[in-house]
Amino acid sequence: MDLRLSGKTAVVTGGSKGIGLEIVRLLLAEGVAVVSGSRTITPELKETGAHAVTVDLSTPDGPKRLIDEAAALLGGIDILVNNVGVGDAESLVEGATNTLLTLPDSAWESAFDLHFYSALRATRAALPSLIERRGVVVNVSSIGARLVGGGPVNYNVSKVALNALTKITAEQFGSQGVRAITVSPGPVSTGVWVDDDGYIAKVARSEGISHQQFQENALNGMGVSTGRVSTPVEVAQLVVFAAAPNNITGVDYLIDGGVVKTA
Template identity: 65%
Template sequence: MRTLIAEGMRVVSGSRTITAELKETGAVPVTVDLSTADGPAELVGRAIDELGGIDLLVNNVGVGDTDYFAKGAALNLLELPEYSWEQTFDLHFYSALRASRAAQPSLIERRGTIINISSVGARALAAGPANYNVSKAALSALTKVIAEQFGGKGVRAVTVSPGPVGTGVWIDPDGFVGRLAKEQGVPHEFFVEQAMSGLGVTTGRMSTPEEVARLIAFLASPTNITGNEYLIDGGMIKNV
């Protein structure tokens, strides 16, 4: 958000809670649960009221509840309960689908752009929670559908797929990776180092949130790019 605001954009954000850090970004915060059926449309409506229209929709949600995220990594297809799949798809796929549908009239009017934040997990399905990775694969496919159906009306859609990023998921001792390290009885930093090596990250380091934000800002600028996926994973995905 800071990067987009620095580029001169006015930003409305939606989240379950409004933190002090969020307030400091300068975005207009809206308290909303995007995993609910009505939440995305509520956010889009508030954004249109605030801004007068929408030029850019960035569908970017966090991992949500760490417990069900951890279950997705620990349990196999037979063990993982159906509600875990439903929760994950509500948050990571249906939130984006619903927000995109709600924003589409304004985006068509203003020839706008949708950027869906997926994950390398959509390509490396064995690396991480199965339910999360499958939901992200569906999100990446949604980008293609939007680009194809609305490209003739001036709407672009692009996917950004990060690998490991230096956010709380990886660096917070109580985050998802930190919890896995504790469960295995190894130091957090050692676990991260081993995980990065095991994932085959060529650069040997995580991407920074700022690097991901700069990619999003570039794709939001006027271009003829649509339907594409942009990996920012330090070389983790190696297939052509």
């Protein structure tokens, strides 16, 4: 299937590993010129051939610096994928094991800086180019935005804000040809889920059970209809489809194996 992406340009935040890395790979395979921004440039990202920019997207000037460099290199931006997220596993554990009474302001601020403000700032910087080219923004969120109380609460609430940003972008700039779409994964087999020092493993240790047992309990507790987690490639495929030319905007696509049961 030809997604009509050949010759377009894209910026992907957080493309050094996991979902972001697979988004970079798939966009390149479709003939898209890609710039990726992240705090570290992994060997895997280097191997893709994408132009990699080292940048801390949680800082006030990081997203604009990435967009400015990408626009200068690419000549303009057709696609912006705001994918960066998660950050330090310890911050996720903090958000999952504390309540409103004990979770400090710093935890809320760091969650919003990484998951919401990075996307807001990147989108704002890219909009002139996106308007000129009738482009698209894809925000990678989480089913946590719909299951807020499940924790990590600061992460989940920041994703609620990100989902609202998608709606606002679609509404305010749709008449100028810009589309905005959210893709919300459930559990995915990235380092967060599988690594021995990842979020799931750390929470398991805090509860005194094995990593594998915690994974099994989590899948059962969430009621995953397919009985398995999604792969990074599966999420990336949905993101790339959303970025392809179409008339879809302002929506939130779930890819969660059937965790969210409501319409």
